[in-house]
Amino acid sequence: MGILTLQYGQCGNQIGHDLYSLLLEDIQQRKKDNPHFSYEYIDQWFDMDNKGMFRPRSIMIDTETKVLNSLKKSPQMNLNRVVAESIGGCANNWAAGYMENNKTFIQEVLDIVRSENEKSDSVLSLLNIYSLSGGTGSGVGSSIIENLCDLYSKKNIINCAVLPYVRGEISTQSYNCVLNLSKLYSITTSTIIFENEKLLHLCKYSLGLSNINYYDINRIISQQIASFFHPVKNVNDSLNLINNLVVHPYYKFLQIRTEPNVKITFENSLENAMIKQSCYDLKHSNKVNKCLSSVFICRGKEISISKILKNSHNFVSWIPEQHKNSIYYVNSPFLKYKSFLTQCFNANNIVTPLQTLINDAWISFTHGAYLHHYNSFGVDKEYFLNSFQQMENILYDYINI
Template sequence: MSLLTLQYGQCGIQVGESLYSTIFEDVKNDNSSYSMQSLNKWFNISCNGKYEPRSILIDTETKVINSRQKTTYGFENIIAGCHGGSANNWAFGYNVNSYTLIDLILDKVRIETEKSDYMQSFLNIASSSGGTGSGIGCKVVEELKDGYPNKLIINAIVLPYLNGEIITQNYNTILSLAKLHEMSDIGILFENDQIHELCTERVHDSVNFSDLNKLIAFQLASIFQPIADENNAVFLSHCSSHPIFKYLRLRSSYRSSKHPKFECLGQKMKKRTS
């Protein structure tokens, strides 16, 4: 199963870049069937043999796009304009800036979906606190749901710190989650506070956004990387698309005695049904 990744705003672009770097480092020197499946899922291979991420980068500013790291592969699908951002406002991103970009975005999506007969899913990566990721992201997901009703809509959303610096972050988060809940087949939520605490406990005391992005990337890769038999993932897909279970709370692979709530999802569901 291949998928198309759409990365929105500063957070989405940086997390997506960490995700593709993690996957590429995992498989670049491996010739196994696992490696081939992974590359086919995440990358297009150009006529000159260059790996191109099957991804679209979307932003209303150019500073993050211009400062992204140079890699052996290149992000070819970039939509970024000098629109001055979305003012950290969901409504401005959804009702104003989205209409300046939506045709360009949907055209890129159409081109990418036509490259593969096996494109089954859209993976949207964004933060819920700003205006570009939350507002424009919601508008694009809405259009994808209407235009591709048979494809799986997966939304990976990064929730802000409880004591954040953006005064509108709670407003943006509530509106974006309410809108995405209507259109998501699978919703994956990452809480910045919990991710930060895990990095502090297991990595080092001086944690930056790069550390958080890498941990989120590891979590996403562990979900979407190929397995020996992809039929084993059918139950998870059906369970996730159910209205009650579509928001799966990821249990970290890190173990901590301070946080007994990080238990296995399967064990918790077993308790509920027993």
């Protein structure tokens, strides 16, 4: 099963750079450790060029070329799958990206996606990586993904969306989050949410890092994406994993935890470290956490997860038993770690960060802040009110599970 990634804006392209760097590192280690290693790990993410070199199956999309120029040494730059022009960005405005700047890219991106699908029928999943805070990832991304959903309705279309810090990034970030999520939630397969706030806490208190920067956070995100979407024994493709997690069309927000995030001497501490991560959700949640479904992937040397299962979320009563905790074991190691544990889950603790952003957007909206920037591209008050209503409906369903 092949994955085609589409990376939008500065954040999406930087995460994509780290993702493919990690994947190449993992593949090279596998080949070194095992001459008979399975090439399904390569086929998942890469094509082979006529020189036998790995060609990342990705499209890099941006409204500025500065970041992409800085990534020229990236393995991705071996491709001609770069769709970018220096048009000054999208001014941190979803409407500018969705209504106007999308016209610069959309046909070229769709042509590349079509070419990829014509070359091989193995591309079954489209993975979109972007930040919700700015204009390119949220706005241009919304337009392209909307078109992909129309053209490839039978494919697995998954978004990896990064939530901004609650305070201190971009004045219009809450608007952009609401407009993107409300536009794409119902039409895509699922959205995996990555919280900058939570990842900062992980870097600071679990990993003991100081002077934390975007590289540290992006590396964890890329590691989480790779560990979940790498091939899993007895699972034909990621769609089966997603189906185990998205058990109802009203509940499509997923989250990922991984351990280790740095090298750990005592492998038995993986289980305790994962439980420690879950404490963040308990501390910052406004209500009792409830879970719809969870998938565990244990790579490398088998470890016990009995403590995690014992301390896991309370599952809702209407979920069939087989969907509550799906556990997969993969004999091969991941990123030089003897054991590596990944959990992807669908739970109501996602309400807290999203509700905070919606509240911030609503306060700005009622005061008329920055609305003229959106009105100039055709996104008026009625458009905003419809988006607010859709997000409130989504969160209402999560709150009442």
